[in-house]
Amino acid sequence: MADTVRADAPEEALSTCRPVDPLRALLEGNARFAAAWIQADRASAPASRSRALSRLWRHNCITTASTLVGGQAPWAVVLACADSRVAPEWIFDAAPSDLFVIRSAGNTAFDDAVASLEYAIDHLAVPLVLVVGHSGCGAVTAALGSAPLTPLLSELVAPIRASLQPGDDLQQAVVHNAKRSAAELSAKSDLVQRALTEGRLTIRSSVYDIASGKVTLLNV
Ligand SMILES: [Zn+2]
Structure with a gap:
């Protein structure tokens, strides 16, 4: 697809990059990444690691500048x-224009994140x-801890603390926080809620494991 796009038809060219099943495309991209990630981890020399990782970015719809x-x-x-x-494009083996990425420490549904999602x-x-x-x-x-935080960092961890359940260890807390963030995205926005109700939008939560490179979907 990449070498057949026409510079004078950007919308048409980009629309061809949209997968029929976006969730499946993300998971397949992550499977490619995780395989290369583990292979690189097992490689003994830098050159072998580079070779393993060079298998990425071959399956994307690479568009031109x-x-x-x-x-x-x-x-x-x-x-x-x-x-x-x-890094989302890395762990999902995705290209520029594939992912609209919103990030903050703790992946919370802060107001600017919801506004970005609305856009x-x-x-x-x-x-x-x-x-x-x-x-x-x-x-x-x-x-999870009780160390003193700056006022802004206290504000940042407040929604994470609100998601915690008694006795949570770090792994459980990460799961609860991801699920709460997903729920908050629609709770905070009528536009998001309407898109869900009309079937134009799906929201899922997941956890990425740094050791294995794998993303696991969480139950709704
Ligand atoms: Zn983090």
Whole structure:
């Protein structure tokens, strides 16, 4: 697809990049990533690691710069943590214009995140939102702890603390926080709620495991 796009038809070119099943496309991209990630982890030399990772980015709809100048056509919103190990395009083996990414420490549904989501739904007709929590999350660790935080960091961890259940360990807290973020996205926005009701939008939550590279969907 990539080498057949015409620079004078960006919308047409980008629309061909939209998968029929966005959730399946994300999971298939993650499966490609996880396989390369594990293979690279097992490689003994830097050159072997590079070879393993060079298998990524071969299955995407790679668009040209001149096409992207004309617009974007993302097919999924990813709400992820700001953690440097959880880069969405990387873990889903996705290309520019595929994912509309919203990030903050703890992947919470903060107001600006919901507003960004409203834009993605209203102006870009994005049909899927995936909230991605992750193993070893520092923001969730902070929410579980009692160390003093700055006023702004206290504000940031407040919704994470609200998602916790008694006795949660870090892994359980990450799951509860991801599920709460997914629920908050619709609770905070009539536009998001309407898109869900009309069947134009699906919201799911998930957890990314840094060790294995795998994203696991959570039950709704
Ligand atoms: Zn995190």
